[in-house]
Amino acid sequence: MILNKSIEQWQNEFPKLKNMMEYKEVLWLNDQLLPAAQILPDLSLGEQDILDAEARLKRFAPYIAHVFPETEEQAGIIESPLTELTHIQDSLKQQSSTEINGSFYLKEDNKLPISGSVKARGGIYEVLAFAEKLALEAGLITEDGDYKKFADDEFKQHFSQYTLVCGSTGNLGLSIGIMGAELGFNVIIHMSDDARKWKKDMLRSKGVTVIEHSDDYSKAVAEGRGETVGDPKSYFIDDENSITLFLGYAVAAIRLKAQLQAENINISTEQPLNVYLPCGVGGGPGGIAFGLKVVFGNAVNCYFAEPTHAPCMTLGLMTGYHDKISVQDFGMDNVTAADGLAVGRASGFVGKLLENLISGSYTVSDENLFKMLAEMDDKENIKLEPSALAGVSGPAAVKKGGVHIAWSTGGNMVPDAVYQEYYKQGKSLI
Template sequence: MKNERNHELLEQYPQLKELAKKDTVFWENTNRMKKPKTMHFTMSEVEDAEETLQRFSSYLKVVFPELVKSDGLIESTIEEMAEMKNALEQRYDVSIPGQLLLKCDHNLPISGSIKARGGIYEVLKHAERLALASGKLKVEDDYVVLATEAFQSFFRHYTIAVGSTGNLGLSIGIMGKKLGFNVVVHMSSDAKKWKKDLLREKGATVIEYEADYSVAVEQGRQEAIQDPMCHFIDDENSKDLFAGYAVAAKRLKGQLEKANITVNSAHPLFVYLPCGVGGGPGGVAYGLRELFGEHVHIFFAEPVASPCMTLGLMTGLHDEISVEDIGLDNKTEADGLAVGRASKFVGKVMDTYISGCYTVKDEELFTSLALAMESEELFLEPSAHAGMFGPIQLMKNGQKYLEKHHLTDKMEQATHIVWATGGSMVPKEMREDYLKQTTL
C-alpha cells in the first residue's frame, strides 16, 4: 500500500490484504440486489445493436464466407463439458453439482474471441453512420453494396483507432481493414507478438508501448482527438461496445430454451466471465441480469496480478484505484486480462448486477489448459481458463453466498456456464508453448 488512503482501505476491506499478497480471493458483492443506479443505457440499445448486425448480415456473408452457414450471424454454440467437470472435480477434490456448459466464444467467426461481438459491432455501426450521413447508403438498402470498391474507397478517407491488449485490436483491425478503413491499434506491452504480427499482416498500423494497457488506451485516445477523421473505439467507456457484447445474452437465452434448459428460482444459472477492463463481461452481465433477473448469478474472474474490477468494486472506487496502488505488478500470462484499472462506466453499472469476483493464479490457468486438452481435446488461451475456476471457487468458498440466496438445496438443478473468451486463432507453435508450461 502506497499512501494513507490505501492504509485506511486495508482496515476497511480486509480482503485487500489477500489481493495485495496475490492470494486467490472469492469476493461477494453485497450490493447485488440493491436498486441499480440510474444509467444512460437501456435494453433498447441492445435491440438496436441486434438490428444493426442483422442489416449487415448479407455483407458479412460475402466478405467472410465462413459466415454463409450461419446466414451472416456472428455467434457461438454452447457445449456440455461433462469430462472437464469430472477432471476439475478430481483435481480440486470438490463436487460441482448441476451441469457444466461452455459458451464457445473462442470459436466466434472472424476473430476468434468474445471481442468479435462488441468490437465488430462498433466498427459496423460507425461504418453505417458514415455511409448514411454521406447519402451513399439508405437503411432499407441491401448492405452487400458495402463490399464494392466504391465503398472501400469512401472508407479509406477515415481512420479507426483503438487501444488493446490484443483481442479487441484483432477484431477491430480485421473488420476495419475489410471495410477499407485505415486502422491504428495501440498495443500494450502485454500483447502477444502473434497478435501484433497478424494485425500488420491484415494491413493495420500497430503502435507498441513498453507500458501497460491504460497507457496504450490513453495515447490512442489523445492521438484520435487530434484527427477529425478518426474514430476512437474506447474500451473503457464505449456504450456501443457494451451494447454489442450484451447482444450475446439474448442469443444465449434462445440457446438455453432450445436445449430445454430452464432458468428460474428452482433452476439457478451461474455464469463465469474472465474480466480485463470490464467491457466484454460487463455487457454480457448486463444483458443476462436484464433477461434472467435474480435467477442468474454472475462472477467475474481475474488474475491475481490484475484484479482491477475486484478492487474497484470492493472499495467502491472503480477507476480511481489501480492494482499498482496496492503493490501489484499487473504482469500475467492472461494477456487479455492484464489491466490495472477498471472501466469507470462498466464498474459502476456492475455494482448492482454481478454476484461477485474471484482471482486465479497463472499456474492454475495452465493446469486448466492441460485438463481441458486431456479431457475434452479443447484448447482455450490462458486468459479464457480463468472462467473454469468459477464453479470450484463457488463450491469451495461461496457457501455463505449460496445459503444467503437460498440456493444450497437447488444446486443439483443448477446450470454453470464458463464463458470461453478466446483461443481458436492462437498459432500452432504458440499452443505448443502454452502446453509446455502445463503441469498435472
C-alpha cells in the same frame, strides 16, 4: 498513502485485500447486490438499446456472409456454440476438492468467426456501427437497403478517408483491425507490451498499423485516445468507456437465451444460471453481464474472473472506488500470462453501472490457468488461450447450484506452436 489512506487502513477496511496483494486466490461476493427490477429501470441503458444493436447486426448479416465465407453457414450472424462439458468436472474436483452441483457448459467464444474471441462481439459491432453512420450520412445506403453494398469499392473509398484507433492487449485490436481493414478504413492499434507477438504479426499482415508500447494496457489506451483528439477523420474505439462496444457484447444474452431454450434448459430463481466471465478492463464481460441481467433478471448470477496479478475489477468493485485506484497502487505487478486480462485499472463506466447487479468476482493464479488449459484439452478436446480458462474454475470457486456457464474468451486463432508451449507448461504443472 492511497487516496489519503495507508495500506494498513485499506487492509483493515477490506480484509480480502491482503490476500490479493500476496497474489492469493480470493472470492469476493457483492453485498451491494440488489434485485434486477429495482436497478435496471434507473440505468442509462436498457432492453431497447440491446434490441437496436441486434437489429443492426442483422442488417449487416448479408454483408458479413459475403465477405467472410466462414460465416455463410450462420447466414452472417457472428455467434458461438454452447457446449456441455462432461469430463472437466473431475479435474476441478481434484484441484479444489469441490463437487460441482449442476450441469456445466462452455460458451465457446473462442470459436467466434472472423477474430476468434469474445471481442468479435463488441469490436466488430462498433466498427460496423461507425461504418453504417458514415454511409447513411453520405447517402450511400438506407437502413432498408442491401448491406452487401458495403463490400463495393465506392464504400471502401469513402471509408479510406477515416482512421480507426484503439488501445489493446490483443484481442480487441484483432477484431477491430480485421473488420476495419476489410471495410477499407485505415486502422492504427496501440498495443501494450504484454500483447502477444502473433497478434501483432496477424494485424500487420492485414495492413493494420501496430504501435507497440513498452508499458501496460492503460498507456496504450491513453496514447490511442490522445492521437484522435482534434481530428474529425479519426475515430477512437474506447474499450474503457464505449457504450457502443458494451451493447455489442450485450447482444450475446439474447442469443444465449435462444440456445438454452433450444437445449430445453430451464432457467429460474429455483434453478439459476451462474455465468463466469473472464475480465480485463470490464467492457466485454460487463456488457454480457448487463445483457444477461436484462434478459434473466434475478434468475442469473454473473461473476467476473480475473488473474491474481491483475484483479482490477475485483479491487474496484470491492472498494467502490472503481477507476480511482489501480492494482499497481497496492504493489501488484499486473503481469500475467492471461494477456487479455492484464489490466491494472478497471473501467469506471462498467463498474458503476453494474455495482448493484454483479453477484461477485474471484481470482485465479496463472498456474491454475495453465493446468486447466491442459486439462481442457485432454478431457474435452477444446483448445483455449490462458485468459479463456479464468471462467472455467468458477463453479469450484463460487460453490453454487444451478446451471453453470464458463464464458470463453479466445483460443482458435492461437498459432499451433504457441499453443503447444501453453499446453506443455500446463502439463508440467499438473
